[in-house]
Amino acid sequence: MAAMLHPHDSRKIARSLQVHQETGVAHSQLLEEQRAQEGGGSLGGPLRFPNPCIFWLQCNMEALDKKLDKRVDEMLSMGLIDELKDFHRRYNEQKVQENSQDYQHGIFQSIGFKEFHEYLTADAGVSEEESGQLLTKGIEAMKQATKRYARKQNKWVRNRFLKRPGAFVPPVFGLHVTDVSSWEKAVLTPALEVLDSLQKGERPSLEPIKSVGEEQRNKRSRHDCELCSKVIIGDLEWTAHLKSKNHLYHVRKKRKAESTSEQKVASPCDHIHGTECPL
Structure with a gap:
């Protein structure tokens, strides 16, 4: 399992060790056993129920962005800022004073809290205008983060x-x-028809979205880049790393060093005071 996890991914490493501690079986062995079960595959163990399906609610992105902005505005009108101030006072203020705040774990990484860090930690003597600017900045950051998350989903x-x-x-x-x-016509009715057809073992009238064939990639393969002194986990990540500016910089640096070394080998004698090498 160690070869499948990045050395810096402490959360997954801790979870893998926890599984071994609680079961006495290596995490990797448990995963292999799940995949080997009837109905299992490269993505995991067998599905729990027969004839499952997935309903993907799709929305025009421009319309979705407006809905998300409206949702944030509604949260603000319902007292979001007071809630954030109270949460900050209870759980984060002391950490900020100790410079030990962490917005990468647990509830602190949630959208709608870290975006208001500057506003919540502003000095008591800050002007009302500056406070308002920090609040506006936090609101805009929250809206942008919400939109990015929707696209990520x-x-x-x-x-x-x-x-x-x-x-x-x-x-x-x-x-x-x-x-x-048009929720009932566009969503509810066709969804119920799909479920009814699947329960009867029939083909739904609504066609599923066609799969896009793509080269199979190993998400857990380990790659060691000696040039950059980095460990990369996953074929897709490895491909991206090979195209990254940092890696290409080290490639050029290595080629330049090799070229310089070859020139020195080809010309063992230097020109001294304008005298050419007799060789």
Whole structure:
């Protein structure tokens, strides 16, 4: 399992060790046993229920962005700022004073808290205008983070279910929710029809989204880059690393060093005071 996890991924390493401590069996062995079960595959063990399906609620991105902005505004009107101030006072203020705040773990990484760090930690003597600017900055940051997360969710669905299809990956049915006024016609009715057909063992009239064939990649393969002194986990990440500016810089640096070394070997004698080498 150690070869499958990045050395800096402390959360997954701790979880893997916890599994071994609680079960007495290596985490990697448990995963292999799950994949080897009937109905299992490269993505994991068998599905729990027969004839499953996935409903993917899809929305025009421009319309979705407006809905997300409106959602944030509604949260603000319902007392989000007071809630953040209270949470900060109880759980984060002391950590900030000790410079030990951590917005990468637990509830502290949630969207809607870390974006207001500057506003919540501003000095008591800050002017009302500056405080308002920090608040506006936090609100805009929260809206942008919410939109990025929505796009990340869409990307995850595509990558997880459509770009890496397997024999046991459930079909994905797209339901459009851009116009919520037509919810019953565009979402509820077709979803119920799909469920009814699957329960009867029939083919639904609504066609699932077609899978996009893609070269199978190993998400847990280990790659050691000697040039950059880095460990890369995953084929996709390795491909991206090979194209990164940092790696290409080290490649050019190595080639330059090798070229200089070859020139020195080819010309063992230097020109001294304008006298050419007799060789």
